[in-house]
Amino acid sequence: MGNYLLKRLATLGITVAGIAVVTFFLSLVVPLDPLAAIAGPQAPQETVDRLRVLYGFDQPMYVQFFRYLERLIQGDLGTSFQTGRPVLDDIIQFFPATLELATVAMVIAIGFGIPLGVLSAVYRNSLLDHLSRIISLIGVSMPVFWLGLVLMLVFYFKLGWLPEPGRLDIMLIEPPRITGMLMVDSAIALDWVVFWDALRHAVLPATVLGLFGLAGIARIARSSMLDVLSQEYIKTARIKGLSEFMVILRHGLPNALVPTVIMIGLTYGSLLEGAVLTETIFSWPGLGRYLTTAFLTLDLNAIVGGTMLVAISYSLVNLLVDLLYAYLNPKITLAYADG
Amino acid sequence: MDARVTNQPLLRVEDLCIRFYTLRGVVHALDEITLHVNTGESVGIVGETGCGKSITARGILRLIDPPGRIVKGTVNFEGTDLLSLSERDIRKIRGSQISMIMQEPKMSLNPSMRVGKQVAETLMVHDRSLNKRAARAQALEMLAAVAIPDPGRMSRRYPHELSGGMAQRIMIAMMLVTRPKLLIADEPTSALDVTIQAQIIDLMNDLIEQIGSSVLMISHDLGVVAETCDRVIVMYAGNVVESGRVTDVLRDPQHPYTQGLLKTLPDQVDADDVLFSIEGTVPSLLAPPTGCRFAPRCPHVMERCRVEVPPITPLSSDHDVSCFLHEPG
Amino acid sequence: MAEITAKDALNHDEIRRLRLDARRRYLRDSYVLWRRNPITVVGTLIILTLLLIAAAAPLLATHDPYNQILAERLLPPSADYWFGSDNLGRDIYSRVIHGSRLTLMIAILVAITSGPLGLMIGVVAGYLGGAVDEILMRVADIFLAFPKLILAIAFAAALGAGLENAILAIAIANWPGYARLARAETLAVRNSDYIQAIRVLGAGRLRIMFLHVTPMCLSTLIVRVSLDMGAIILIAAGLGFLGLGAQPPSPEWGLMVSDGRNYIVDQWWVSTLPGTAILIVVLGFNLVGDGLRDILDPHQRQS
Numbered sequence: 001m002g003n004y005l006l007k008r009l010a011t012l013g014i015t016v017a018g019i020a021v022v023t024f025f026l027s028l029v030v031p032l033d034p035l036a037a038i039a040g041p042q043a044p045q046e047t048v049d050r051l052r053v054l055y056g057f058d059q060p061m062y063v064q065f066f067r068y069l070e071r072l073i074q075g076d077l078g079t080s081f082q083t084g085r086p087v088l089d090d091i092i093q094f095f096p097a098t099l100e101l102a103t104v105a106m107v108i109a110i111g112f113g114i115p116l117g118v119l120s121a122v123y124r125n126s127l128l129d130h131l132s133r134i135i136s137l138i139g140v141s142m143p144v145f146w147l148g149l150v151l152m153l154v155f156y157f158k159l160g161w162l163p164e165p166g167r168l169d170i171m172l173i174e175p176p177r178i179t180g181m182l183m184v185d186s187a188i189a190l191d192w193v194v195f196w197d198a199l200r201h202a203v204l205p206a207t208v209l210g211l212f213g214l215a216g217i218a219r220i221a222r223s224s225m226l227d228v229l230s231q232e233y234i235k236t237a238r239i240k241g242l243s244e245f246m247v248i249l250r251h252g253l254p255n256a257l258v259p260t261v262i263m264i265g266l267t268y269g270s271l272l273e274g275a276v277l278t279e280t281i282f283s284w285p286g287l288g289r290y291l292t293t294a295f296l297t298l299d300l301n302a303i304v305g306g307t308m309l310v311a312i313s314y315s316l317v318n319l320l321v322d323l324l325y326a327y328l329n330p331k332i333t334l335a336y337a338d339g
Numbered sequence: 340m341d342a343r344v345t346n347q348p349l350l351r352v353e354d355l356c357i358r359f360y361t362l363r364g365v366v367h368a369l370d371e372i373t374l375h376v377n378t379g380e381s382v383g384i385v386g387e388t389g390c391g392k393s394i395t396a397r398g399i400l401r402l403i404d405p406p407g408r409i410v411k412g413t414v415n416f417e418g419t420d421l422l423s424l425s426e427r428d429i430r431k432i433r434g435s436q437i438s439m440i441m442q443e444p445k446m447s448l449n450p451s452m453r454v455g456k457q458v459a460e461t462l463m464v465h466d467r468s469l470n471k472r473a474a475r476a477q478a479l480e481m482l483a484a485v486a487i488p489d490p491g492r493m494s495r496r497y498p499h500e501l502s503g504g505m506a507q508r509i510m511i512a513m514m515l516v517t518r519p520k521l522l523i524a525d526e527p528t529s530a531l532d533v534t535i536q537a538q539i540i541d542l543m544n545d546l547i548e549q550i551g552s553s554v555l556m557i558s559h560d561l562g563v564v565a566e567t568c569d570r571v572i573v574m575y576a577g578n579v580v581e582s583g584r585v586t587d588v589l590r591d592p593q594h595p596y597t598q599g600l601l602k603t604l605p606d607q608v609d610a611d612d613v614l615f616s617i618e619g620t621v622p623s624l625l626a627p628p629t630g631c632r633f634a635p636r637c638p639h640v641m642e643r644c645r646v647e648v649p650p651i652t653p654l655s656s657d658h659d660v661s662c663f664l665h666e667p668g
Numbered sequence: 669m670a671e672i673t674a675k676d677a678l679n680h681d682e683i684r685r686l687r688l689d690a691r692r693r694y695l696r697d698s699y700v701l702w703r704r705n706p707i708t709v710v711g712t713l714i715i716l717t718l719l720l721i722a723a724a725a726p727l728l729a730t731h732d733p734y735n736q737i738l739a740e741r742l743l744p745p746s747a748d749y750w751f752g753s754d755n756l757g758r759d760i761y762s763r764v765i766h767g768s769r770l771t772l773m774i775a776i777l778v779a780i781t782s783g784p785l786g787l788m789i790g791v792v793a794g795y796l797g798g799a800v801d802e803i804l805m806r807v808a809d810i811f812l813a814f815p816k817l818i819l820a821i822a823f824a825a826a827l828g829a830g831l832e833n834a835i836l837a838i839a840i841a842n843w844p845g846y847a848r849l850a851r852a853e854t855l856a857v858r859n860s861d862y863i864q865a866i867r868v869l870g871a872g873r874l875r876i877m878f879l880h881v882t883p884m885c886l887s888t889l890i891v892r893v894s895l896d897m898g899a900i901i902l903i904a905a906g907l908g909f910l911g912l913g914a915q916p917p918s919p920e921w922g923l924m925v926s927d928g929r930n931y932i933v934d935q936w937w938v939s940t941l942p943g944t945a946i947l948i949v950v951l952g953f954n955l956v957g958d959g960l961r962d963i964l965d966p967h968q969r970q971s
Contacts, residue, residue, distance in 0.1 A: 011809070014806065015806075015809055015810055015813050018806065018807075018809075018810035018813075019810060019813055019814075021810075022810055022811075137951065137954060137955065137958075138947070138951060140898075140954060141898060141902075141947055141950040141951040141954050142947050142950075143902055143905050143906065143909075143922070143925070143943055143946045143947065143950075144902075144906070145905075145906065145909045145922075145925060145926075145943075146925055146939070146940075146943030146944075146946065146947070149925070149929065149932055149939050149940070149943070150940060150943070152932070153932050153933070153936055153940075157932070157933045231446065232441065232443060232446040232447040233446065233447050233448055233449045233450070235402065235441075235447070236441065236447045236448065236449075236510075236513075237449070238402055238433070239400060239402065239433055239434060239438065239439045239514075240433065240434035240438075240460065240461045240464060240513070240514075241430045241431065241432070241433035241434030241435060241461075241464050241465060242430070242434075242460075242464055243430060246464075250452075250460075251449050251452070254449075254451045254452070255449070255450065255451050258451075269815050270815075272815045272818065273815040273816065273817035273818060276817060276818060276821065277817075277906055277909065277910075280910070281929075291818070292821070292910065295821050295822065295825035295910075295912075296825065296910065296911065296912075298825065303822070303825070307814070307818065307822060310814065310815065310818055311813045311814045312813075314813060314814065314815055315813045318813075
């Protein structure tokens with residue numbers, strides 16, 4: 001197990017190095033001249049030239065690359081063209097917002113997905129089952145941006161049940177920043193007004209973001225529960241005289257949860273993708289929106305820095321999921337292997 | 340063993356009829372089965388795969404899942420018809436009064452739960468007053484009783500860490516810890532190595548004697564039944580064709596099927612002999628033959644056999660057969 | 669032991685006939701399983717409808733999708749404008765109809781570029797092994813380290829906005845998954861008796877890889893590509909929404925949703941209806957994908 005972990009970490013290291021290379025070369029493929037974009041169409045040539053020297057674009061390729069690596073190791077991700085601040089600062093500013101959104105989305109996805117899937121399996125072919133399967137299928141077929149618009153239309157514009165796009169009401173003041181996550185910080189500061197408002201603002205984007213994951217989790221929960229319920233040990237539990245409820249709770253659920261947990265880990269990846277589009281629609285000041293704007297304005301440093309962060313965290317989560325699977329697996333596969 | 344045997348049937352199954360309503364049609368799995376087990380007795384059920392042995396066992400515990408249905412019959416246990424009980428009441432009986440051990444022990448244990456806990460669970464389900472520690476203590480005692488070495492440590496293992504024989508001991512512990520009156524054993528040794536089989540059979544016999552349970556032993560292995568049972572019931576294609584004392588039935592089988600079955604045992608066969616096999620195959624229970632279900636393969640078949648179902652004919656005080664060859668008169 | 673004479677062995681014709689019979693039976697069983705599952709049938713109907721609409725677009729449209737009548741902008745759905753008109757006075761229904769061609773084109777082009785590319789790379793990596801395998805798979809892993817949408821956005825942004833670049837970007841994001849799959853299949857097949865026999869007969873590596881190993885991986889890959897179709901369309905729509913895909917005035921559905929974004933409150937139809945089209949099409953592909961998985965499941969076939 002330890003060996004496996006080391007091997008995976010080494011692979012991760014190589015992958016991260018590769019990511020750095022890829023993102024660097026990505027910025028070189030850009031056909032447009034970003035300097036002209038920054039300086040503006042009116043800028044005289046000297047300005048552009050000075051910018052070129054300032055940002056180091058006058059150096060030959062390999063020099064640029066090594067300077068890039070150098071700075072990377074020191075944690076310097078360069079300066080963003082659009083905000084004018086160091087990219088690292090931007091990331092630290094925006095990442096917690098995405099983390100908060102993703103967490104609420106996960107809670108929704110798991111909190112509704114698992115019960116839906118489990119009940120679907122237990123009451124197979126009932127109305128609930130059919131409905132949840134249809135919802136799951138539709139859930140993974142929906143364009144995220146469209147769903148966001150539709151829900152915003154219904155719940156904000158027409159019904160007024162949920163607040164406007166954004167993290168917090170304009171009138172309210174943010175609590176002192178500890179983690180950057182509004183709900184956590186306001187809870188620490190015992191500022192419940194802000195907490196409640198932040199929660200209300202997060203509900204809609206988190207639902208949109210989480211729906212895809214919910215559908216996936218419900219499907220896996222259902223199929224793995226169905227699989228588990230057909231196993232011999234479920235019959236044993238009934239023979240022992242347990243009530244159906246206890247059979248499902250004590251013997252069915254823990255075993256069905258194993259593949260579901262794996263799915264939950266994989267859902268994180270879909271959250272990252274969805275965040276990009278969701279944050280754009282809901283004007284959520286998170287990493288997704290930052291990255292999208294960076295791509296659209298060809299803010300190279302921001303692109304490189306942001307993409308690397310996304311890739312690294314995605315890889316880390318995948319690694320965790322693999323490790324989790326390896327840990328949970330011997331128990332399961334060995335039992336089936338002898339059967 | 341004989342001293343314990345009384346003549347009160349602990350369990351009496353009468354005219355039990357179970358059918359499966361599948362997409363392809365109705366499967367007549369059990370056709371008016373009648374059998375009984377006396378207190379302190381050990382009864383074996385033998386027959387080929389698919390003859391309905393396991394379904395009978397599950398029917399007794401009322402664990403027939405759809406599309407199967409118990410169409411008619413009674414299962415009388417200590418005076419109560421189990422088929423008429425509410426779900427709550429029959430759950431009280433399952434695991435505490437009637438238990439069942441199954442064929443594949445490693446698949447029949449929850450892979451995510453420590454084995455000690457699984458044994459203790461049976462106790463805790465039926466005795467609410469028992470706290471965890473007391474249940475655990477009793478479970479450990481039981482593990483020792485089934486000859487599991489180092490019960491304390493073993494109880495914390497997971498099923499996949501055990502060998503087949505160990506897992507079956509756990510099953511036995513799990514099912515006997517409540518000292519049930521009736522133990523149903525559905526092919527308990529079929530999935531085990533031959534060397535382990537004897538150990539498990541001996542263990543079961545010891546425990547059963549200690550606890551005083553009655554046993555319904557289902558097996559396709561006539562040897563196991565001969566060793567452990569007082570009486571034997573022979574089933575074929577959902578019917579009971581012969582039943583009686585083990586010694587009687589095995590030494591002097593009366594039903595053509597039983598006779599054929601015994602001939603297939605490669606007991607005193609010379610190297611040059613051809614192994615005997617009963618001609619034909621088991622009929623499909625989707626459209627069972629009218630009349631006696633063994634008629635198509637019976638070497639002594641008569642016209643009547645194809646049309647009428649032979650009734651149960653008692654041959655002596657404890658030997659019944661279902662065959663027109665033995666009809667009185 | 670008796671010798672097997674020449675006339676005991678099957679001749680070529682018989683072998684061919686047996687193989688044809690087996691294939692016919694396989695297809696017939698597949699058809700029966702397909703028909704049995706209403707969900708798959710619905711999905712197939714949706715896709716067939718899509719194909720039909722794309723093919724007959726000019727006939728089904730009521731207006732010219734590019735014609736702007738500014739006096740008639742942002743009109744609600746009516747007898748004239750079945751889906752209403754957008755902010756430039758164009759008929760949304762006709763644009764949706766014509767947009768089906770774009771959607772289909774993007775999906776097919778991505779599939780036929782990333783599929784064979786991934787297949788080839790995977791087979792080469794799996795069969796040749798060693799350093800080639802390591803390098804190719806590291807590259808694939810690096811690509812797989814990014815969520816697909818983000819990678820597609822990255823390449824689309826880098827290459828510049830536009831439909832062709834978007835297709836290329838999505839294909840770049842897609843091939844590593846297929847390469848991994850093809851490699852796994854190749855590894856499984858590599859040591860089979862069949863391949864060993866051909867090697868003994870003296871076939872060169874290239875020949876083996878492309879004439880023999882590749883066809884064996886084909887079916888798994890085709891299934892995977894069909895399952896991915898829905899996801900591909902969603903990514904393409906996402907790119908369109910961000911403005912990185914087809915450019916105005918193209919009637920690409922994602923782009924149309926983005927166009928209508930500012931008018932969502934009072935003129936909901938501009939964004940909502942094209943988005944619904946995306947939903948229905950992706951749903952169709954997902955339903956078929958699900959059904960395909962069930963049909964190919966050996967357990968089902970045995971019953």
